[in-house]
Amino acid sequence: MSRTRVKDLLNHTGEDVTLKGWLYNRRSSKKFHFVLLRDGSGIVQCIVTKAEMDEEAFEAIGKIPYESAIEIRGKANADERSPGGVEIHASAVDVISEAEEYPISKQEHGPDFLLSHRHLWLRSKKQVAIMHIRNEVLKTIRDDMHERGFHCIDAPVFTPNSCEGTSTLFEVDYFDDEKAYLTQSGQLYMEAAAMALGDVYCLGPTFRAEKSKTRRHLTEFWMFEPEMAFAGIDEVMDLAEAMLQKIAANVLENCQADLEVLERDTDQLRKALAPFSRISYSEAVERLNDEGHAFEWGGDLGAPDETKISSWFDTPVMVHRYPEAVKAFYMKRDPQDSRVALGVDVLAPEGYGEIIGGGQREDCLQTLMSRIHEHELDPEDFAWYLDLRRYGSVPHGGFGLGVERTVCWLAGIEHVRECIPFPRMLYRIYP
RNA sequence: UCCCCGGUAGCUCAAUUGGCAGAGUAGGUGACUGUUAAUCACUUGGUUGUUGGUUCGAGUCCAACCCGGGGAGCCA
Structure with missing residues (x-):
């Protein structure tokens, strides 16, 4: 008999099924064991009754350690008393591999302990739900990009120099005294690819050696970077908005059970399906000051400023046309106002802050060369x-x-470290 | 790099003014007629982060260091 996944059990009620997974929990009384099996797609309750089994086998099932790999055969019954509405009336429970005493219990644990046990923590209900959502986000990005005719062009991980100049880079030895750096953005390479293929994107890990210790920072994180030829800041904003809406819509549609596990307020998420608010940096600064939140034009927006700005809107908000001084050398200045650059940041609602940064690139050779000099970068590079x-x-x-x-x-998570399978952070690179 | 908080049983945490080191949970043993983090009884489990100092006496006070958490700057 082939193996049935827990998530598909509702389509197999009344049938004999074989399940393979791990022992998630057990509740026992004299005549019954309630065995909870998890298989990655979900958790199902299985009932084992003493009356239908020889005593030795029944006793043994009561002693299987948690997280042992098990196989359960039985009949799938619709049953309201069982969480999920389906219960397996088990005829046999076999141990595939008996576990040692499992370190993670149902009770709460601290972040230090959990991060040190990330390889096991990943099995927890909440972590599985987050990974389902991450998977849906990545799938949506790739599907949508291909529907739009974008080409996936991967950027190199080893780079000879900084892409943005000022940020901190991880340095690695690269043969014979040469140094290489781990990429912190594939953008410059995507610009080259856009000139070859038109519309392109890359999706992969990037690295930042910034000594940031906040809930929004990782030293290794994944970035999706589309680049379009013959496009300006308006097209960039339109694409960013459409992608985020599609991502939110697909997560709401395809990850309902996961959002429920995470107790995510889906009404909040649904607001992201409406057109996004757009506000210029200058308008934002003016409104900040009007509301008594003192902010001088010219500075970059800090996390508290961003939180304030996003609190004005239900949807993600696009803040555009920042002072050119706070933006990277490659960003094109606004022909209408040379003080500002054609850059845009997308701030997520509910205080989650910046999730997208982008804009229109400088396309004039002479201007770009003078920018490189102004930023004291080496033109050779x-x-x-x-x-x-x-x-x-x-x-x-x-x-x-x-x-x-x-x-x-x-997913409505407190810290980004739970949103990547194996987070790399300042002072933490294990497991 | 700077600011704030913390480190006590495998895990999560208590411990009054400086006065015998304590729970819950996990593990073990047993009970229980459908459990929902099942419940109940009993039980194993400790160099209080490290080093030094004050004191009759330090988990508690002081100093230095180590480790972790949150935030700032910077960024996605």
Whole structure:
């Protein structure tokens, strides 16, 4: 008999099934064992009755340690007393592999302990639900990109220099005294790819050696970076909005059980399906000051400022046209107002902060060269990048979406470390 | 790098003014007629992060260090 997944059991009521998984929990009395089996797709209650089994086998089932790998055969019955509405009336419970005493219990644990046991913590109900949502986010991104005719072009992980100049990079030895760095963005390479294929994207890990210790930071995180040729900041904002709406819609549609496990307020999420609010940096600064939240034009928005701004809106908010001084060298200045750059950040609602940063790139060779000098970067490092402006330069732009921050917001999680299978953080790289 | 908080049983935490180291949970043994983190009884389990100091006496007070958590800056 082939194996049935827990999530499919409702379609097999009245049938004999075989389940394979791990012992999640057990509640015993003299004549019954209630055995909870989890298989990654869900958890199901199985009842074992003493009357239908020889005594030795019944006793043995009462002693199987938690998280042992087990196989259960029995009849799937619709039963309201069972969580999930289906109960397996077991005829046999076989141990595939008996577990040692399992360190993670049903009670609460501290973050230090859980992070040190991440390889086991991942089995927990809540963590499985988060991974389901992460999976849905990544699937939606790829499906939607391909529907839109974008090409997946992967960016290198080893890079010869910084992409943004100032941020901290992880340095690695790269043969014969040469140094390489782990990428902190695939953007510059995507710009090259966009000139070759039109609309492109990359989706992969990026690395930041910033000594940040907050709930929004990882040293290794996944980023989705689309780049479009013949596009300006408006097209960038339109794409960012459409993608996030599609992602939210698919998670709401396909991850209902997971959102329930996480006790996520789905009414909040549903608001992201409406058109996003758009506000310029200058308008935001003006409103901040009007509300007595003092902020001087010209500075970059900090986390508390962002939280304040996003509190004005139900939907994610797109803040655009930042002062050029606080943005990267490659960002194009606004022809209407040279003080600002054509950049946009998308702030998630409910205080989750920036999940997307992007904009229109500088496409003029001369301007880009002077920017590189102004930022005191070495033009040698950017020779290939400047070539893109020498040979058929066109207006283009794109953005970077932080996958973990997006999942964090959708799943309503406190800390991004739970939104990646094996988080890498300041002072923590195990397991 | 800076600011704040913490470190006591496998785990989550208590311990009054400085005065015998304590629960819950997990593990073990047993009871229980359908359990929902099942329940009930009994039970194993300790170099209180490290080093030094004050004291008749330190989990508690002081100093330094180590480890962890939250935040700032920076960013996605």
